[in-house]
Amino acid sequence: MLRAMVKRALKRDDDTVLITKTLLRLNQKESSKSRSNLVDDEALEWLKPRTLLKPDEQEDVPEAELDEEVGRFLTTINPQWVADEVAYHYGQGKFVKKPKPSFGKAYPLYIYQGTAIRKDSEEAKAQIAAGYGMVGFDDAGPKKVKVKKSAAEEEEEEEPEPEAPPPEEAKHEEEVLEEEKPVETVEEQEAHPVEEEHEEAAEAEEVIEEAAPEEHVEGHEEEVIAIKPRVKKLANQFNFCERAALTYNLPRRSVETQTVPPPRATYGATVLQCIIFDFYQEDYARKQREKEEEKPKRLRKKARKHAKSAQQIHDEQLAQRIREAWTILERLVNQNIYDDIAQDYRYWDDPSDEFREGMGSLLPLWKFQFEPMRSHAVCDVQWNPHYQDLFAVAYGSLDFTQQQKQGCLCLYSIKNPAYPEYAVITESPVICLDVFKETPYLICVGLYDGNVCVYNAQLTLESSYQYKSDSVRDKHSNIVWEIRWGARLIDGEASFFSISGDGRVVQWAVMPGELQATTIITLRTDLPPLPGPDGTLLTVNSCGSCICFHPEKADIFMVGTEDGMIYTCSLKYNRNYVRSVQGHHMPVYRIHYNYFNNSIYASCSGDWRVKIWEDGRDEPLFMFELGSPVGDVKWAPYSSTVFAACTADGKVYVFDLNVNKYRPICVQAVVSKKTKKLTRIDFNPILPIVVCGDTKGTCHVVKLSPNLRVMCKPPKKAQGIEQRTLQIMKLDKLLSLVRDPPFQTGVVDEKFEDD
Amino acid sequence: MGEEAAAAGAAVEKVVHTYPLIRHTDMSEEMRVEAIELSVTACEKFSQNNELAARMVKESMDKKFGPAFHVVVGESYGFEITYECTTICYMYFGGNQAICIWKCS
Numbered sequence: 001m002l003r004a005m006v007k008r009a010l011k012r013d014d015d016t017v018l019i020t021k022t023l024l025r026l027n028q029k030e031s032s033k034s035r036s037n038l039v040d041d042e043a044l045e046w047l048k049p050r051t052l053l054k055p056d057e058q059e060d061v062p063e064a065e066l067d068e069e070v071g072r073f074l075t076t077i078n079p080q081w082v083a084d085e086v087a088y089h090y091g092q093g094k095f096v097k098k099p100k101p102s103f104g105k106a107y108p109l110y111i112y113q114g115t116a117i118r119k120d121s122e123e124a125k126a127q128i129a130a131g132y133g134m135v136g137f138d139d140a141g142p143k144k145v146k147v148k149k150s151a152a153e154e155e156e157e158e159e160p161e162p163e164a165p166p167p168e169e170a171k172h173e174e175e176v177l178e179e180e181k182p183v184e185t186v187e188e189q190e191a192h193p194v195e196e197e198h199e200e201a202a203e204a205e206e207v208i209e210e211a212a213p214e215e216h217v218e219g220h221e222e223e224v225i226a227i228k229p230r231v232k233k234l235a236n237q238f239n240f241c242e243r244a245a246l247t248y249n250l251p252r253r254s255v256e257t258q259t260v261p262p263p264r265a266t267y268g269a270t271v272l273q274c275i276i277f278d279f280y281q282e283d284y285a286r287k288q289r290e291k292e293e294e295k296p297k298r299l300r301k302k303a304r305k306h307a308k309s310a311q312q313i314h315d316e317q318l319a320q321r322i323r324e325a326w327t328i329l330e331r332l333v334n335q336n337i338y339d340d341i342a343q344d345y346r347y348w349d350d351p352s353d354e355f356r357e358g359m360g361s362l363l364p365l366w367k368f369q370f371e372p373m374r375s376h377a378v379c380d381v382q383w384n385p386h387y388q389d390l391f392a393v394a395y396g397s398l399d400f401t402q403q404q405k406q407g408c409l410c411l412y413s414i415k416n417p418a419y420p421e422y423a424v425i426t427e428s429p430v431i432c433l434d435v436f437k438e439t440p441y442l443i444c445v446g447l448y449d450g451n452v453c454v455y456n457a458q459l460t461l462e463s464s465y466q467y468k469s470d471s472v473r474d475k476h477s478n479i480v481w482e483i484r485w486g487a488r489l490i491d492g493e494a495s496f497f498s499i500s501g502d503g504r505v506v507q508w509a510v511m512p513g514e515l516q517a518t519t520i521i522t523l524r525t526d527l528p529p530l531p532g533p534d535g536t537l538l539t540v541n542s543c544g545s546c547i548c549f550h551p552e553k554a555d556i557f558m559v560g561t562e563d564g565m566i567y568t569c570s571l572k573y574n575r576n577y578v579r580s581v582q583g584h585h586m587p588v589y590r591i592h593y594n595y596f597n598n599s600i601y602a603s604c605s606g607d608w609r610v611k612i613w614e615d616g617r618d619e620p621l622f623m624f625e626l627g628s629p630v631g632d633v634k635w636a637p638y639s640s641t642v643f644a645a646c647t648a649d650g651k652v653y654v655f656d657l658n659v660n661k662y663r664p665i666c667v668q669a670v671v672s673k674k675t676k677k678l679t680r681i682d683f684n685p686i687l688p689i690v691v692c693g694d695t696k697g698t699c700h701v702v703k704l705s706p707n708l709r710v711m712c713k714p715p716k717k718a719q720g721i722e723q724r725t726l727q728i729m730k731l732d733k734l735l736s737l738v739r740d741p742p743f744q745t746g747v748v749d750e751k752f753e754d755d
Numbered sequence: 756m757g758e759e760a761a762a763a764g765a766a767v768e769k770v771v772h773t774y775p776l777i778r779h780t781d782m783s784e785e786m787r788v789e790a791i792e793l794s795v796t797a798c799e800k801f802s803q804n805n806e807l808a809a810r811m812v813k814e815s816m817d818k819k820f821g822p823a824f825h826v827v828v829g830e831s832y833g834f835e836i837t838y839e840c841t842t843i844c845y846m847y848f849g850g851n852q853a854i855c856i857w858k859c860s
Contacts, residue, residue, distance in 0.1 A: 270834075280776060
């Protein structure tokens with residue numbers, strides 16, 4: 001009876017079940033599963049006929065089309081809606097157009113499930129064959145047991161089933177379909193006889209089922225399922241089960257980290273009074289020891305210093321005393337040796353002067369020589385302005401083909417002709433020097449290599465120079481020919497000027513620790529620029545050879561050049577000359593201002609001539625030709641009209657313009673003409689002596705005879721007039737004679753006889 | 756009598772040291788100076804009450820360098836402690852007191 005009931009239910013279900021389209025893959029799986037069930041049911045095997053039964057009206061569809069997957073699309077357009085639908089309006093009594101139904105206000109009269117397909121369609125059959133929507137085999141066999149299971153159990157079973165597929169699973173889909181369809185037919189055939197028996201009961205069931213046949217709700221299904229074998233749910237986007245709607249929950253996990261704990265250590269000790277005491281004692285002892293160690297160090301140091309300094313003082317004192325003693329002894333010896341010279345210097349005046357009016361002579365006195373400097377030439381010589389017995393000598397070399405490596409700066413005293421008081425060897429020959437008048441121990445020197453130095457005679461010889469120009473940055477690029485101390489700068493620093501063969505006049509400021517160079521003027525020439533080797537034009541500077549500052553106007557100076565020009569320059573202009581005169585035809589060796597008249601100066605040159613100039617005149621007042629290159633000319637400090645010159649042939653000429661305007665009043669050969677030349681000469685500012693240097697490193701001191709140093713006798717009318725005024729008057733008188741009548745070259749150019 | 760005289764002689768020579776003396780420390784310079792100063796102040800303030808002195812040092816150190824300092828002040832004790840590195844200072848003060856400061860939390 002039960003069996004018949006189930007059959008009946010199945011039959012009913014068969015009519016109304018909705019078959020949903022599923023994926024082919026799923027189909028395959030399910031079919032193989034149902035087939036496995038069939039295989040298990042061996043008892044029914046003989047019943048299954050292997051023929052396919054088709055309905056008569058079924059369309060013939062090729063296999064390929066059957067397998068084709070047809071997609072369905074969901075649209076928002078309602079296919080049931082008719083655009084021009086009308087309805088009869090009873091109120092108005094006429095047909096009116098129905099308004100377009102809007103969502104929410106629609107009243108569904110009939111609901112047709114979108115997923116439903118007709119059960120007699122091909123697709124439905126395929127699905128049924130696959131086991132969806134109905135049971136593909138009869139109630140006999142093991143399936144019967146499953147039918148009685150509860151819905152909850154069914155769900156559980158769903159999952160494990162596909163996991164254990166039967167071995168036939170690999171079979172093709174076509175085969176599966178073929179196998180299943182006969183089963184279906186068999187079932188239907190079997191069901192028919194039972195159907196009639198229970199027709200009334202089935203009628204009742206039909207009424208219930210028809211009420212909601214299409215609604216695929218779980219609850220309804222359960223009702224049905226309770227009496228029929230379970231119907232597999234189709235899981236797709238239209239018929240989803242609620243479980244699938246659950247979102248995926250991320251698994252929770254906890255992550256922990258641990259930092260390294262701060263490092264720890266253990267320490268232990270015991271506190272006892274004795275331990276504390278001992279430790280204090282120890283520490284105290286250590287402190288005491290440290291103190292003791294430190295103390296003697298300091299003491300020892302002090303003691304050592306003291307002892308040393310005492311020794312030094314002693315040594316120094318001893319050395320000083322010995323030196324003094326030796327100096328005295330040396331002086332004594334020298335006094336004995338040079339006694340006659342000293343006597344001559346002091347008392348001997350040439351008695352012949354009385355008899356030859358207007359002529360004088362020079363008495364040779366001492367000769368100064370420094371043994372290491374025998375082969376050097378005396379390049380400059382200058383009396384010290386403070387000590388009348390002291391003069392400075394610059395040892396250099398004027399033989400430029402055999403230039404000496406070294407030079408020497410010496411200070412001689414006439415009290416000791418044997419050895420210089422101060423001598424310092426320089427790296428390069430010394431060409432010129434000048435003694436600073438304010439501090440007579442400062443001597444600036446110009447060197448052959450273009451450097452300038454300042455020597456401090458008070459310092460020990462080890463310290464050598466006190467200042468030296470920077471050989472790289474600012475030294476001259478040629479021989480420094482003359483160097484002269486200038487006025488102090490605004491800041492109070494001493495400064496000196498140097499003139500060099502490179503055509504520059506440079507002012508050197510004596511800063512603490514260094515010399516600061518400023519180029520005053522670059523001596524330009526009128527020559528056009530010479531073409532260089534690679535097309536450049538080289539401007540030629542005239543080579544400066546001497547410089548002379550105006551005694552009163554500190555910014556005016558005169559520069560003599562090697563091409564014979566005499567330029568008057570000013571510190572205020574660094575480009576233009578105040579005046580320029582073609583003074584000589586050969587290098588100008590010296591320009592020297594008269595001590596009494598600031599507008600009168602003398603110049604001497606390698607063209608054998610000495611010229612006396614007046615500022616502002618282009619022609620010299622006097623011109624003397626001495627028959628040999630004139631190395632030096634100096635005005636006498638005691639007379640306004642006396643000057644002396646020394647020549648390369650070893651002679652010293654002394655002129656007194658007041659006595660003889662044309663000839664020297666004294667010409668005397670000091671050195672041998674053949675071996676030596678006289679280079680420089682200088683009047684002692686106070687004593688009636690002249691020092692002149694030669695090219696063999698010897699300085700000759702000669703005494704001027706009385707006729708060479710005649711003083712002016714004041715006129716009887718004005719007895720109280722100073723000598724200086726008289727001298728100036730004497731020179732002015734002489735100058736007026738020369739100036740007026742206008743300058744005649746013939747007069748001064750007259751040759752004098754050489755003796 | 757002889758012994759007493761000797762003791763007296765020794766007592767004359769004995770110098771009483773009261774300056775703070777570090778026995779062991781690995782504190783930083785700044786912390787050490789602070790600890791010494793605090794200990795000296797506390798021990799001078801509470802010369803009769805080591806407990807209060809220790810409390811004062813501890814609280815001050817907690818305030819300055821963060822909590823969990825431990826301070827022991829006493830004349831006779833033994834200890835074996837675990838401390839966070841660079842926070843121990845074991846020192847003597849006043850010639851008879853030992854102060855141990857350390858931090859461990």
